[in-house]
Amino acid sequence: MDTTRTLLKKLSRRNEPYIFLVLLALCLLIEFRSGQFFSSNNLVDIASALIVPGLFAIGTFLVIISGGIDVSFPALASLSMYATTKYLLDINYQGGVWAAILMALVIGALLGAFNGLFIGYFKLPALIVTLGSSSVFKGIMQGALNSKQLTIIPSGMRNWGTSAIFTARNPVSGLTSRMPVAFIAFVIVLLFVFFILKYTMFGRGIYAIGGSEVSAHRAGFNVVRTKVVMYIMVGMIASLAGVIRACMMQQAHPTNMLGMEMNIIAGVVLGGTAITGGRGTLLGCMLGTLLIVIVENSMILLGIPTSYRSVFTGAMIIIGTGISAYQVMHMNKTHSKRTKSKEAA
Amino acid sequence: AGQAEKKTGYEIVVVPKDASNPWFVRMKVGVDEYAKETGLNVYQRGTAQIDATLQAQLVQDLIAQGVDAICVVPVDLESLEPVLGQARDAGIVVIAHEGADLENVDYDIEAFSNAGYGAFIMDNLAEAMGGEGLYTTMVASLTNGSHNEWANAGVAHQKATYPKMKLLEQEPRVESNDNGDVAYNVAKELFKKYPNLKGVMGTSSYDAPGVARAIQELGLVDKAFTSGTGMPLDNAELLESGVVKSLTLWDPALAGKAMISLAVKVLDGEEITEPVDLGVEGYTNMMFRKGSSTVLEGEGWIVINADNVYDFGF
Amino acid sequence: MSESLLETVGIYKSFVGVQALKNVSFSMQPGEIHCLAGENGSGKSTLIKVISGVYTPDAGHIEFQGKQYKKISPIDAINNGIQVIYQDFSVFPNLTVMENLAFNNELAEGRRLVNWKRMKSIAEEALSKINVSIDLDAYVGTLSVAEKQMIAISRALMQDARLIIMDEPTTALTKKEVTNLFEIITQLKAQGIATLFVSHKLNEVFEISERFTILRSGEVVASGATSDLDDRKFSFYMTGREFEKRNFKAENVSKNPIFRAEKAGLSNHFSDISFSLRQGEIIGITGLLDSGRTELALSMFGVRPIDKGTFFVDEKPVSIRSPRDAINYDIGYVPEDRLSEGLFLSQSIADNIVISKIDQLTKKAGVLDKEQRSKEVARWVENLAIATPDANNASQTLSGGNQQRIVLAKWLACNPRILVMNGPTVGVDIGSKHDIHGILHDLAKNGIGIIIFSDDLPEVIENCSRILVMKNGTIVTELSPENTDEKMILSYML
């Protein structure tokens, strides 16, 4: 009895259940329209399509939880991905992918530190800084490195990008889909960040800062360091995503990640992360992102005419965020009721 | 001699759609070569992103700068038309490429007719598909002028010459947003939803490679096919692995040179009469398009396939 | 003096334009209970923030057990056994009670990893220290003010503190909770833990503190043993003036009520509330924090509209669904928490004063009439003696008392006929408090009906012509100040 009540209480606080239902409804709709959704290879396709947005979402989630916002990660990822690939090509590197990943992580850390310095140390609004830094990153990439599409990438990256954990075969259509090894990287990062957030003081510090920066400072959290380190982490995660994308696409394109930021943020917020910071769960964030990814990659399965796609995505975002916004309001109300009645009792 | 010094005075700018697309990077190679050879003040200047408004503003800036000639590859005809009008009013020579329907130009150079090119891509696809089966068309975006022209031409050509082929009418045209990854995912979806889809006619240089990746992964090699535009070295592997039988293109570098040398001719006040010889391979004997006094068409395009992919050196 | 627990020597601290602390030196012995008093803006909070390492002093230094510090970080302070309970409690609204209770401890012990089990036990232990029970999984943002403070206090007790600093700890506490708090403080003393606390309430100062220090505009004006101090002296030190007590007498009260509630109710909060307010009256509604009095106040102002019963203005039934409705019926509301409900902190004092009546300060087509505006501002700055060099300064640069006057001015400017005051002098020093009460009396005399919601019993008794006591969401009795005292009211409240 009591346990069930606390469980319900906990659930009523979450909005994962709600997103999950929306997600389910959407999947069923697609299945119904195409009969393909739940086919083994389609699921694998979705999974591999989730990798890059998923990684971006994790980073964005961290930033939003800490009470900030980051619009620079696509530029950041592009820059470190491009610099890495170009360099490895120039020295005509023949080894495995690890060098690429390592190098990207290092560059990512530097660029992340750049954001972190201005947001954490100078205490400038995150939106301003990341707007600025994304222009700067773009400028460095396209100006200094005068980037162009690299259709040939180091063999190590290429092989890794095409190697599969397993290959799903659709018995009916005979179509096969690869589950990229990169998916493991995604899962590792996900678990890593979950652990950080739930089982380290650094992680709880991010929540704390998002809740009240002043209180965090007084409680003895090192606010500046926490922020800087967090933005470094975010930079590294984004760069990883960038490299993975290059590997999977078999080419390094400098600009075609740009503009992803808004959909990613939308996904994270759809997942019930409060844009004001401090609140939200990684699970919800992933569900929200998955929702966006599925929508983007099922337009044809849904049979939505090309010229109506944007209408659909737009409506999707508005309705989705509308629901979770309403959900949060509702949550707060029920909350205050609960405690008040408790006092009265 | 007198000619020469007159020439060196000219400032001629080539304005591509944007600058990170390998296509125009290649064009820049041609332009710079030309500058070296002739010592003319010729350079290429592209906008940071492919965007109609940005391109228009860049051209406006150039007008204000009072350059002698502008050679432009329009992102979007309609938005550029009035700006080019301003240019000509300012007495600037305007040469376009891939802009056959522009009015405010001195001349427009086409490596070939868009219709012809579309039809030709279709021929390649048909050949690969063995002249039968279900196909659809892919463009960068519905807002892209020439791509849609090619696609339309391709479809028309198919209706006329390949009765056994059929356009997928649920999805007659899909978008790749000039993004290989999108092309790849869209193609995957297409083949999933329409199991008997057999071919995708690509237009942008990102389409065919992206679709090819999907074909490869889905295990449809030799069951499904694609064709389209592409640069040789970039696609060498695809061609050799046989996923894509052939790609088509014309050499942007040459197109760039051709535009400039035509601009120079006009500036020198030479009169332009058929056959026009721009002294650039493939543009040595250009004819006016039927019924047009501005559109000059060169002959032909290049087909690249596994055999000749390395012969071009770019 | 090396045996003294804490000593500040010649501390100076200034903010843009304000010299908040001038050459402040004072010391505390282990286990002593010390009261820091002073008018609003005299520098109490600033001093506390300096001691706890939040602000770095411009000059002077601090000693813990004789160890000198020029510059300390919050962590240094904590490691030296200094624990501060700030006016805002410094809690994390988005985190669970458990985390709020356990964090400081974990941080102080320099833990890198979180062990939820240990956190839970820490949290339980913490709450047990002051024997209160709060749901450990509740998110703190959803708790009542008192609960938040309990968390802040028990959290502070967790670290083996030698000195606990409380900035106006009792402002938001009910009588019961205050007694509870004082018991705790005496316990602490027994364990040799010293307490430094800020208060504006005389009775508390005398009830609990052994020594006192009084600041006036940033300087120490008096310091010594509370025993040789009485409230007249005390208030004189603080304000440099004398006060004579004056109880409010309602005069020329209108015969029919200007406002009346009939069986008003709001589910979960209060029910069956009936009372009436006449012009010229000041009625006080008191009760414990959870008695529903705050909600009743909010309902009268349309923030939480009633769902049962009716309100009447001039005996006409009215539906008040939003503050705008309330304002249209000439109801003004001075909120309980001026910082989150009353003031635009970063905006100018002037804008804060005129904002609610700004629509009347227009020429035509909504064009602001600058003269009228500045006239209005000047008028209120003068009438309420708001201490500011320039009404265009941000209101956050003022201290509590003056901020409260701004909020008051905002509503008086709309010349309301009914004034709902939810804790009119929370955190306001005796000087200002005295003045504000004076203002209220005059307003009443000029025919405004005033309702004071407060649990500051002396305030209620002094300033009200009738006192309604609420308990568990209903009015349990009506008393007249002449023949009641605090004890009696309390007996009804509890």
Next chain:
Amino acid sequence: MYRNDRHLWRLVLMIVLWLLFMAITRFSKFYSMINFQTMAAQFPEFGIMSLGVMLCMITGGIDLSVVGTANLTSILMGFLLLRLTDAAGGLPAFAIPLVFLLAILIGGSLGLFNGLLVSKFHIPPILATMGSGELFTGICLAMTNGNAVSKFSRTYAKTINNRLFDLIPVQLIIFIVMAALIWFLISKTVFGTKIYMLGTNENVAKFSGLNIDSLYLKTYMLSGICAALGGMIMLANYNSARADYGTVYTLQCVLIVVLGGVNPSGGRGRISGVVLAIILLRLLETGLNRFPRISSYYISLIWGGVLILVMVMNYFTEHKKVVFQEPTHPTLQKETTE
């Protein structure tokens, strides 16, 4: 107040420095009537949009749907102009006033839609407007199937591309009128004071009896109208309308507004700053186009650089104040969501 002035002066300084630099390096190519006229005709289209974004940001919101609004409006008006175009390719006299009137109406109602999402449904502005932007663009695509709307009478474009006394571009005049109007609104009227207050603290605004919903509605409506006018200018400059014109303007507007000194969390900012930022960015871009050898990509590097630089300058002059905006009383947490 004074703090913003600091910021203004920095922008002025930047502009002067850049003008000097151009004078030294490229005088003849930069300092020509035609060049300044060109610039003056170029920035109004996104300048006006930025003004709208500014208003929203003052209330603590943002408007990412300006470009969508602009295109939807210009496409609809494009269609209308097509209808009105007579055989001779001319337009009836009432046509231009009519389209502008309708444009304002359309822009207003699209903005109203945003306002509703923000005020009534409490969707965070950044997402609400991003979604609606996508939606509007989608409607454009659905209507035009991606094709451009053009071939309508040139009279429209000619009228707007005209120069008053052969000197001042009409676009510039539209911009100036709009800027003046908004300046008047936010610095001289009650509405202005109210949105600054709303941006500072919504909850207090509620307790002060401000009609929050209607304030949001009005603000986003204004932003919609600005965007619509921007669209109308684009319609003239490019003599056509299409779903993807000006897509780069979305972020550019936000950049301009924050560079102009508007605080993204609301309650602070001045139109003068934003106007200066608009001019600065245009000068930078045009100026850079005078250097054939310098890749146009450096423009974004410079933009970002300037933005961060200015902000850091502000930090160093203003940081002396307080470590954090100290709340000094219970319940002052962003929890106060009602």
